[in-house]
Amino acid sequence: MRFLDREGLGSLLARLVAEGYELIGPTVRDGTIVLDRIEAVDDLPAGVGEVEGPGTYRLVRRDDRRVFGFAHGPDAGKRFLFPSSEVLGTIGRRNGHLTAPPAEAGAEGRRAFVGLRPCDLHAIEVQDRVFRGGPEPDAAYAARRDGAFVIGVNCTAPGGTCFCDSMGTGPVCTVGFDVALTELDHGFLATAGTARGGDLLEEAGSREATPGEAAEGHRLLANARVHMGRSLDTSDLPGLLYRNRRHPRWADVAERCLACGNCTSVCPTCFCHDVVDDVDLAGETATRVREWASCFSVEFSHTAGMEVRTSREARYRQWLTHKFASWIDQFGTSGCVGCGRCITWCPVGIDVTEEVAAIRADDGAVALEVGA
Amino acid sequence: MSAVQADARADGREAGAPARPRVAVFKLSSCDGCQLQLLDAEEALLELAGAVDIVLFREARGRSEPGPYDLAIVEGSISTPRQLEEIKEIRASARFLIAVGACALSGGIQALRNAVEYGDTVARVYPTPAYVRALATSTPVSDHVRVDLELPGCPVDRGQLLGALAALLGGHLPRRSTAPVCAECKRRGYVCVVVARGEPCLGPVTNTGCGAICPGMGRGCYGCFGPSQPPNVAALVRRFEELGDAPERARDRFRLITSSAPAFRDGLAASAGEPGRTEVTP
């Protein structure tokens, strides 16, 4: 295990910038820690912590100068690897003839992600299976992914809605990083996940960590597991949800759910999208745009002149069941990484761990037919 | 859906100069803000002028040509006896009618009067009520005539309006999303004002299309694009109360620009019937 002091991290980031990477990291904006373009280590949120709960997120001042002393804001890698709006190509029409030129893959800048959490790294692996594991891999996604350098940061301050420990995705980085850090008071424990990461750690002036430093790292991470805000019993989740499609809890949550789709937007694995046409007034060029979509929208299930999932109940059931059950059938992995963002950023604070627990507590209950 | 181009195949395929669709822009009870979205469209307006003949647009040109029109764009609500007639005339003159903006879609802010005693209000506001010739209610265009397409907003979003015109010229209806403002906030990376600041926001139940302007400026959405997909008004009212609104204040947030939109009005009525509630909608 290596140790990197604060200056060392600065020099690591500077090297990435010198190599042409755009740095994407946590920074404070509008009372929130967002992921955005950063220039250097000074843009990281030093001494900032947060309080997360169902439907609420507040920044607080920490009594130290740690730059990763929080869990996460609403953003994960998804915003950058699977952009919310992306041009797929253009179709031309002249004198009645169509042209559909194969769109050239745009020149993608290389990005270095600074401070992604273990849950975020798992989420990227999950989206990899969607966008590059299927019958028609998405070349643009793959290019963005291959161009990424990832600095993961182990969680020493999990949030009030976090449950990565239950999902087996955290609080320690285990996949998908070039470098993983654990922040101590005076610097960072650092592990290389790739040869490239190892080289950079050397170049940035890291040294072997002392046994005391390593022990402190272990203590912090063990402590993080204990302070995980939430937990979820994952035993036979698919079976539980599949056999409870008529559970009364779905109607109950539909009473509270706004169907606003914030959970799907902040979810780092949700991949559903629309492809829409934007046509010019002259009727000569149609731009095909891929946009984030949500299974909470009524039109999402529009089929042959009608909607399949009209009730909020059915839409909530679709989302939760997809996330925890059918995702496993489809991609061989859970769609939930336990980041808890859907709980924090739900405007009415619906808590998936609570909903699943309620179904489990009354496993097999069947909603009475109205009027029965 | 070829109404807009039926008389004038607009893709220029036929030899000779094809006739361009005749477009008229009308205003009823409204602030002109929606028309201004067209007028301010600058280069897009020139492009539009190349694709259609704008033959009536009182805000923009002095000369008006009589109907029939291929397309009528109507801003404003029906608020006076004269407008009751006018909207029928417009409908009769137009093959395709688009209602634009909150006034035309739900009666607008002036529909606040629908919930109060009209005579009293006029007497209280105007020194000589006898001069006021208005209807007791302000109502949407669709209450009176068939409407082929509705575009929400206060004002209507210029991009959405031009996009709709482009689609119609292409012979099809524009795609209309029922997604709420939240979808747009998240796509743009705006921070949620409800969650991060405890600020009441109608975004979760309001039609997208505005570009999430208000949350983008750090304030709550006030619903000017009207209700999105069947909205869960009761749940949001409860949330506003949790955030500190007095019960009537929480409900009043739905009674502004689009107060008479049925989904908001009925949603409030339904939520008033919830256990523990006694007050009723006026």
Added chain:
Amino acid sequence: MNVVAPDLHRERAEAVPMRIAVVRRIVQETPDTATYWMNLRRRADRLAYSFAPGQFNMVYVFGAGEVPISISSDPARPTCLAHTVRATGRVTNLFPSLSLGDEIGVRGPFGRPWPMREAAGGDLVIVAGGLGFAPVRPALYAAMRNRAHYRRVIIMVGARGPQHMLFARRLGTWTHTLRARGVEPHLTVDIADDAWPYGHGVVTTLFDPAHLDPRMTTAFVCGPEIMMRFAVHELLERGMGTHRIYVSMERNMQCAARMCGHCQLGPAFVCADGPVFRYDEVAELLEEEEL
């Protein structure tokens, strides 16, 4: 305000290329449904293109978007593609205004086809309701071409009324031709006057007259979900096994590559895992509403 939007409208390549097709012939099938015959414009595309019965294309209409449409023509003649389209939505409403020579985009073919081989050696029963006749017509073509592979070939078609029966404007000739080629046609409509020479009632009323042999029958069922549910129950009651019955499902699709998420039916992506499913794979799902 500083906004995270570095990615808005980034250019990228589409996974499956769109080919351009030219509309060559339009046959009005019913008041709201027509069959659009088309060729791919480029010779190389025509040569490269082939499909199996039950597969679909993503069909693109300029400026309006793409919709999944089953291919309704003969798989042995893939240069002559037919799509049978009912005008029900924003995109399909544009089809009636297509003229000969108009161009549309085609991506495909996609999806899991009807299992023609599974049915070989026994009886093949095709049960179609309304527009559901379109996705099974290629299976009928294929069965006729390889008539010797099957013992009996039976086609049962139901529609609301005679004017809603697809592909059958000259029904007399059509049924005669089918019989001549060894296919047993059974037709019914819900409502008809006395001039209608075939069956009256829903499609399941055709099962008795057809005298199915449950031990050696494979059934392809395609139509509205409610019709498929009834037809399948009828087949099961006659002793057919769930693994010998196949159905074709319909869902919204925007990508046809397991990515857009719209076509999910429980764990299945209809675009790739379907549209044809063996009944036992989806039986439980078909019993749920709003799934």
